[in-house]
Amino acid sequence: MQSIQVGQLKSDFSNILHLVQEEGETFIIVYGKNHKKVAMIVPYDPYIENQEERKFGLYKNKGSVRFSDDFAMSEEELLGL
Known part of the structure; x- marks a missing residue:
């Protein structure tokens, strides 16, 4: 990777x-003068352009979590100290 001035x-x-x-x-x-990094030129990757758009929320409303009313954990227990 090389740096190059605009000129x-x-x-x-x-x-x-x-x-x-x-x-x-x-x-x-x-x-x-401060050589501020503003952009980058990288080789073209056709794989990126041909990827399908990712869909978010595929598992929405398909799972749940419940904690019992007496659930309690200290920070030390959480961190394993």
Whole structure:
């Protein structure tokens, strides 16, 4: 993983894209005098794009938990001290 200034990215954009595509390189784009990290260029992964959207709540209303009225546990018992 390499860091690259915005100015260098502008002048070497084609070469950097080639390195990302062919070599699998990753670049962190830094900006300004303080070299603030602002973005990242990573190789494209078609697997991520083709994934189905995850569905949340598949088990909603399919389980429950009950505690008895006399249930009590100290912090020490919980932590195993």
